[in-house]
Amino acid sequence: MAQRRLVVVGGDAAGMSAASRARRLKDREQLEVVAFERGRFASYSACGIPYWTGGVVDGPGALVARTPEEHRERGVDLRMLTEVTELDLPGQRVRARDLTSGRETWHGFDDLVLATGARPVRPPLEGVDAPGVYGVQTLDDGKALLDGLERTTGRRAVVIGAGYIGVEMAEALVRRGFAVTVVERAAQPMATLDPDMGALVREAMCGMGVEVVTGTAVTGVVTGGDGRVAAVATEDGEHPADVVVLGLGVRPETTLARAAGLPLGESGGLLTDLAMRVRGQGNVWAGGDCVEVLDLVSGRTRHIALGTHANKHGQVIGTNVGGGYATFPGVVGTAVSKVCDLEIARTGLLEEQATAMGLRFVTATVESTSRAGYYPQASPMTVKMLAERRTGRLLGVQIVGREGAAKRVDVAAVALTARMTVDQMTALDLGYAPPFSPVWDPVLVAARKASASVATG
Amino acid sequence: MAQRRLVVVGGDAAGMSAASRARRLKDREQLEVVAFERGRFASYSACGIPYWTGGVVDGPGALVARTPEEHRERGVDLRMLTEVTELDLPGQRVRARDLTSGRETWHGFDDLVLATGARPVRPPLEGVDAPGVYGVQTLDDGKALLDGLERTTGRRAVVIGAGYIGVEMAEALVRRGFAVTVVERAAQPMATLDPDMGALVREAMCGMGVEVVTGTAVTGVVTGGDGRVAAVATEDGEHPADVVVLGLGVRPETTLARAAGLPLGESGGLLTDLAMRVRGQGNVWAGGDCVEVLDLVSGRTRHIALGTHANKHGQVIGTNVGGGYATFPGVVGTAVSKVCDLEIARTGLLEEQATAMGLRFVTATVESTSRAGYYPQASPMTVKMLAERRTGRLLGVQIVGREGAAKRVDVAAVALTARMTVDQMTALDLGYAPPFSPVWDPVLVAARKASASVATG
Known part of the structure; x- marks a missing residue:
């Protein structure tokens, strides 16, 4: 069998995950993997930049998951400081410019991965x-x-x-x-x-x-x-x-894709199918901050720039390019963050988003604590929950609190994925012990209140 | 309408939750609520005893959620140091002994709640x-x-x-x-x-x-x-x-129930329907450590003594006795604990349990960290996942690690409830930011490995 050629545009999470995954699934005789990155860093955690800036973590080395040399040792031909300047899709080739020498060359592909990321507004x-x-x-x-x-x-x-x-x-x-x-x-x-x-x-x-x-x-x-x-x-x-x-915030960096006539959504992000193939294309894939993803709660595509999604996209693309089968079903809109010791989390829809979709809903906001009230360092948290009227389907959760608050949103993320009602959530068998939770977990307290509102509302 | 009489046997989590909930739903003209507790404490957190013993929390007052006086002020006639010694179900009455005076009296009921708890082995x-x-x-x-x-x-x-x-x-x-x-x-x-x-x-x-x-x-x-x-x-x-x-460990305390001929499971725990009514009974309810609950993963009833279940049972019973409608669908076997700074969590089935059920399964064990590897205090954790062969259905998760390990099991608890496959889990939109998780949450890392085993196994 002739060697196939995979070209990856963009050397961060989505691109290099795709490259690495495909590389693992196919040996070098079967697949050549070339990746182009215009910057001086590849495979890094952009999410770590605020902590590097604040002196909380070292950088930039510590933020790099795998160096260009490590990628090359594993058989990915990663070209740094090299910018792809044009996509020739009918010709199955891309033009790349070596930013050091200014020299431009064409590279043919059988599969193309667009992982061009986002640019700050x-x-x-x-x-x-x-x-x-x-x-x-x-x-x-x-x-x-x-x-x-x-x-x-x-x-x-x-x-x-x-x-x-x-x-x-x-x-x-x-x-x-x-x-x-x-x-x-x-x-x-x-x-x-x-x-x-x-x-x-x-x-x-x-x-x-x-x-x-x-x-x-x-x-x-x-x-x-x-x-x-x-x-x-x-x-x-x-x-x-x-x-x-x-x-x-950021916008999808899709200048190349737009010039090549690829389909873009409202945000300017590339539109893909569930296998992360660009819609209408056979061998062009896209993932990471340059795409729109399906929001499973609203049923619409949205642009959400998050490293965790980018890694998943890359994994899916690499699996498919490598001859396997994988899909990315979509997101529910989970995000966590912190400012000093305040933890902030959300998933699903906000009130404004739910209203814009024509949904009628109830909200429930409760105060609870991260641990049993009598246990040391029990810290307060506020949980807000949105549920659809009549059906009681969970629509969204927001949490603001101290230690132990943010990751509680994961329970709601799974519940949203499974399309649970808040009434079903009240019975969830969540871990309880005094150092970890009150006897009713804060998410359950919110679910109880939301469920009561659904019943009476 | 004539006043109805609710009698509750046992003054801890299940009993007093039921009493309080029913009390809130019906006013005193409609419902009399009497509760008997043979000990000197009611509505307390038994789970807090190890921390009280260790001097981590104060006791016993801090472990009491609501004092007998507070219950009485809210219209629950709670009799402390009073032991119910016999159930006369055909006569709709119970015999109670005042442990101070030794005097015995009969009390009639329209609804009876058995919340007699458990006794240590x-x-x-x-x-x-x-x-x-x-x-x-x-x-x-x-x-x-x-x-x-x-x-x-x-x-x-x-x-x-x-x-x-x-x-x-x-x-x-x-x-x-x-x-x-x-x-x-x-x-x-x-x-x-x-x-x-x-x-x-x-x-x-x-x-x-x-x-x-x-x-x-x-x-x-x-x-x-x-x-x-x-x-x-x-x-x-x-x-x-x-x-x-x-x-x-403990066994269900069902001496009274057994003497009254009520249905008991293999563990000796009372068997109820989903509304927490004792099977075959019209007006006898049971909850907390004295009942067996449906394990949604195995489809069998089990005895699991946990305060969080007891509270839920009480809430369900109180709602039903109070004229509303609620059910307790079952558990998935979640438990969290800690020893010093080691956090321990499990949900679903162990290998031995899955084997005993005739299930064929794969296991995946991974090492990961609680935060991004470069973030301070990223602590190691081990996640073990069981998934059914062929179907890939999640069967169980165990986690042992340091800070941030235990409550991650909640994701698996919801996934078990929703009967997700480990492949579905790999795409879960869990909260990611460097202070809270690696870009692949440890649970997702385990799901990926389990999913790969299912595919090849």
Whole structure:
């Protein structure tokens, strides 16, 4: 049998998982695996950047799961600092530019994996490209930020956007001794939570000395005489800044895919089938932050940039390219995060999302504790649950609390996947012992309250 | 409408939950609620006794969720130190003895709730009733033990049985400065785990200085000249003891039910329908440690004494007695525990149980960590998963690890309830962020390995 050629575009989680998996399933006589990465790092944890910035973990080495050399030793021909600049799908080849030499070459493929990731949202504001303004998407970004923080003598930082990245970066900058202001257009931080839950996050951020400015839009980045950032301007005034971090989230990086006419969703992410094959294509696959995934709760595709999904996509693609069979059924929208000792989690739909879908629902919010009330270090947590009226089907859960709060959302994630009702959830046989849970786990307390509302509502 | 009379036998979790719930649903003109408790404590957390003994939590007050006075203020006529000595089901009445005065009276009921709990296994050994030998089932037991520990000048303790209670009591006694030996008939401690996982617990127990003697049966309790316990005799020799704690587990306390001819299962626990009504009865209900529950994985009834089940049973009974409708669908066999900083969890079937049921299965054991490997305090954990051959249905999970290990079993508990396959589990959207999980959660790593075994096995 002739050797087949797999080309992977993008050397982070999805791309390298796909490459490694396919490599394990097919030997070198059967399959050649070439991967192109335009940056200086591959197979790394972008999620670790805030902790690297904050000095909680070492970097960048520790954030790299497998070095380029290790990939090559395992038979993946990974070309670093090499950017794919064009996809020729009818010709089954890609054009790649060696960023060091500037030389361009064409590479033929039998299977193509697009794992081009995401790019941070850079608002079209004056001054947003000024020195001292940083995005945090790649390890290269993280390194640039850290270099910048070390060079800066000023100690004022402004974070634009109070989503996961913004909140985590605020904590990191506080740890590095900066006076931090977070500016957010929405009424509360963490727009991935309902506003009432986001308000709890705001409290914790203020508690660690972060100034949280919400309900105001950024209108520009003000530069000083040296051309460097000097302040962030908002509708309500200016916030002086020696450093600005963009925490506005990310968008799928699908420039190549768009140019090649591949199908994109509303967010600009690639659309795939369940095997992670680009829709309508036979041998083009896509995964990670550049795709939209099926949200099993809403039944719609969404863009969710998360390393854990990217790894799963890569695993599925690699299995399929390697001659096996695997699918990625979709997500339920789980996300966990922390700011200082506050743990934040959500899964499923927010109120706003459920309403937009035309769903009628009840909500239940309860206060409980991580351990039996009498056990040392029992810490408070707030659990909010959404359930559909009449059917009682679980729609979503949000949790804000201290130690032991965030990962409790996993119970709801599995329940959503299994399309359980909140009434069914009240009987779940969750682990109980005083050091681990009250006799009614907080998730069950919320389910009981939601179930009662469904019954009477 | 005439006032109905609810009589509850047993004033702990199941009984008082039922009483309280029924009380909330019906006002006093509609329903009289009388509860009898033979001990001096009601509505308490027996699970907290090891932590009280170890000085980790205060007791006994802190372990009492609601005092008798509080129950009475809420309209539950709770009679303490009053033992029900006979059930007259045809006559719809119970005979109760005031343990202080010795006076006996009959009390009529329209609905009867049996929540008589469990009693610690006391092996029929010579000397087992000697002073210095303690069971730990009720708060009264706990108080007797603590009094005994304070009076004892010796510092040698032997725990008979290395199940949950035995292991937890061993830690408690170490905390109180005792030299502790645990004697267990099985080959490894924690017979609620497979032996390979139990071996990990043994290591941790030895690490905290406990002598773990396994594979030997206790043959008697040796008393000294003063009649007090002096040693525990085993097939392999004697272990000197100033204090002996029985950690052999519990059996349903169903003496009254048996005398009344009510249906009992193999363990001696009462058999109920899903509404927690005793089978074949119209107005007799039972819940908590005195019943057998349906194991949803094996399809059989089992006796599992756990406060969290007792509370759920009480809630279901109270709802039904109060004119509502609720059921307890069953359990999947989840249990969590800790010994020092080692967390121990299981759900579903062990290898031995699955084999006994005639199931053919694969096992997968993986090592992973509680957080991203690069994140501080990432602690190791071992996850073992059982899945049915061909179908791939999840059969059970066991986890032994440090901080963040035990409650991960909840994911498997929900997956078992939903009858998921391990292949389905590999795609679960569990919370991921570096402080909370590696990019593949340990449960997912195990599911991947199990799924691969199912596919090839």
